Amino acid sequence: xxxxxxxxxxxxxxxxxxxxxxxxxxxxxxxxxxxxxxxxxxxxxxxxxxxxxxxxxxxxxxxxxxxxxxxxxxxxxxxxxxxxxxxxxxxxxxxxxxxxxxxxxxxxxxxxxxxxxxxxxxx
Amino acid sequence: xxxxxxxxxxxxxxxxxxxxxxxxxxxxxxxxxxxxxxxxxxxxxxxxxxxxxxxxxxxxxxxxxxxxxxxxxxxxxxxxxxxxxxxxxxxxxxxxxxxxxxxxxxxxxxxxxxxxxxxxxxxxxxxxxxxxxxxxxxxxxxxxxxxxxxxxxxxxxxxxxxxxxxxxxxxxxxxxxxxxxxxxxxxxxxxxxxxxxxxxxxxxxxxxxxxxxxxxxxxxxxxxxxxxxxxxxxxxxxxxxxxxxxxxxxxxxxxxxxxxxxxxxxxxxxxxxxxxxxxxxxxxxxxxxxxxxxxxxxxxxxxxxxxxxxxxxxxxxxxxxxxxxxxxxxxxxxxxx
Numbered sequence: 001x002x003x004x005x006x007x008x009x010x011x012x013x014x015x016x017x018x019x020x021x022x023x024x025x026x027x028x029x030x031x032x033x034x035x036x037x038x039x040x041x042x043x044x045x046x047x048x049x050x051x052x053x054x055x056x057x058x059x060x061x062x063x064x065x066x067x068x069x070x071x072x073x074x075x076x077x078x079x080x081x082x083x084x085x086x087x088x089x090x091x092x093x094x095x096x097x098x099x100x101x102x103x104x105x106x107x108x109x110x111x112x113x114x115x116x117x118x119x120x121x122x123x
Numbered sequence: 124x125x126x127x128x129x130x131x132x133x134x135x136x137x138x139x140x141x142x143x144x145x146x147x148x149x150x151x152x153x154x155x156x157x158x159x160x161x162x163x164x165x166x167x168x169x170x171x172x173x174x175x176x177x178x179x180x181x182x183x184x185x186x187x188x189x190x191x192x193x194x195x196x197x198x199x200x201x202x203x204x205x206x207x208x209x210x211x212x213x214x215x216x217x218x219x220x221x222x223x224x225x226x227x228x229x230x231x232x233x234x235x236x237x238x239x240x241x242x243x244x245x246x247x248x249x250x251x252x253x254x255x256x257x258x259x260x261x262x263x264x265x266x267x268x269x270x271x272x273x274x275x276x277x278x279x280x281x282x283x284x285x286x287x288x289x290x291x292x293x294x295x296x297x298x299x300x301x302x303x304x305x306x307x308x309x310x311x312x313x314x315x316x317x318x319x320x321x322x323x324x325x326x327x328x329x330x331x332x333x334x335x336x337x338x339x340x341x342x343x344x345x346x347x348x349x350x351x352x353x354x355x356x357x358x359x360x361x362x363x364x365x366x367x368x369x370x371x372x373x374x375x376x377x378x379x380x381x382x383x384x385x386x387x388x389x390x391x392x393x394x395x396x397x398x399x400x401x402x403x404x405x406x407x408x409x410x411x412x413x414x415x416x417x418x419x420x421x422x423x424x425x426x427x428x429x430x431x432x433x434x435x436x437x438x439x440x441x442x443x444x445x446x447x448x449x450x451x452x453x454x455x456x457x458x459x460x
Binding site: 021 | 138139142145160161162163166167168170172254318320322323324325327333334335336337338342345346349357358359361364392394
C-alpha cells in the first residue's frame with residue numbers, strides 16, 4: 001500500500017491555516033489606527049486613555065503635588081494646567097501623534113502616546 | 124486500508140499545531156520577556172525598555188545605577204556627591220570620574236573651548252532650572268573670567284582648580300550614565316536588547332537595527348526625522364529644551380563659553396551618534412556651539428556622525444548617514460555633508 005502523508009484536503013486545510021496566520025500577523029504588524037495615551041505618575045501607570053474613543057472633553061486629575069489637570073479629547077490629550085513654576089508640560093500643548101511625550105517633572109507626571117514606529121526619540 | 128483515517132486524525136492536527144506555534148512565536152516572541160520602566164533622575168525623565176529573560180531585573184538595576192550616579196557622583200546640588208565636594212574644596216581625588224574627565228578635557232581642547240564643563244557659576248547666574256533671568260554684563264564677565272577647563276589640573280588621580288570655578292557635568296552626565304549602564308549592567312548578559320533614554324540621550328543595545336526619532340524643534344512633541352541605527356549612543360542638544368523669554372526675546376540653555384550668552388548661530392538642534400555615551404553627549408553640545416561646518420569636522424574627527432537642524436528647516440547629516448535618515452515632516456529638507 002502506498003502511504004501518503006497528506007491528502008489533497010489536508011494540504012488545503014494546512015494552506016488555510018497558514019493564510020489565516022499570515023493575515024493575523026499582518027493585521028497586528030500594521031495596525032496603525034490605535035492611539036493610546038499612557039499617563040504615569042512617579043513611574044507607575046495611572047491610566048491608559050484610548051484617544052479614539054474619547055467622547056467630548058475628559059478631565060483627568062491624578063493625585064499629585066503640585067496639582068496637574070489633564071484634558072483628553074478625541075485624538076488629542078494635553079496638560080491643561082499645572083501648579084508648577086515653569087509649566088513646560090502645559091507649553092507642550094496637545095499630544096496628537098504616536099511618540100509624543102509631555103513631562104511634568106515637579107509632579108512626576110508623564111503623558112505619552114505609545115508608538116511602535118520608533119524605539120526612542122532623542123531631544 | 125484501516126490505517127488511513129488514523130493517520131489523518133493525528134497528522135493534520137499536529138501540523139496545524141506546529142504552524143500555530145510558529146505564528147504565535149513570531150507574533151509574541153518579542154513581547155515575552157519585555158519590560159519597561161520610567162523614572163526621574165539627573166533632573167530629567169528617564170526610560171528603559173529591555174527585552175530578555177532578565178529584563179525586569181536589568182531595568183531596576185538601570186534605575187538604581189542612574190539615581191546613585193546622580194546622587195553620589197555627578198550632582199552639583201547634593202552635598203554628598205563627588206562633584207559637590209570637588210567644588211567645595213577646589214579639587215580632590217577623582218578615581219570614579221578620572222577617565223571621563225580626561226575625555227572631557229580632550230574635547231574641550233579639540234573644540235577650542237566650545238565645550239566647557241567649568242561653567243557652573245555661569246549657569247547659576249542664568250538659573251534655567253529655577254528662576255531664570257538674564258544676568259548683568261558685569262556679573263557675567265566677572266564669573267566668566269574665573270572659568271575655563273584650561274585652569275583645571277589633573278594629576279595622580281586628583282584634580283585641582285582655582286576659586287570661582289565650578290565643575291558642572293550637566294552637558295555630559297547623561298552620556299556618562301549611558302556608558303556606565305552599558306559597561307556595568309547590559310554587558311553582563313541575560314538580555315537580548317535594551318533602549319535606555321536619559322532625558323533624550325539614548326543608548327541602543329543589542330544585535331539589531333533600531334529606529335530613533337529626532338524631536339521636532341517646533342512643536343516639542345513628535346519627530347522631524349528618523350535614524351536607522353545599529354547599537355550605539357545618540358544625544359541631542361536643542362535650543363527648545365530649556366528656555367525662557369524676557370522682553371520678547373527667547374534665551375535658551377546652551378551657553379557659548381566665550382560670551383556666557385546662549386548660542387545664536389541659526390542652529391536649533393544637533394544630534395550626535397557615537398559608540399560612546401559621553402562623546403555623543405558632549406559632542407552634541409560642542410557641535411551646537413561651533414556651528415555646522417566646524418561642528419561636522421569635530422564630530423568626524425572623533426569618528427562620530429551628526430545631524431544638524433537649522434532655523435530654515437534644513438537638516439544636514441553626515442555623509443555616512445546616507446540611507447539611514449528619513450524625513451518625517453514635509454516642511455523640512457535633507458542634505459548630506
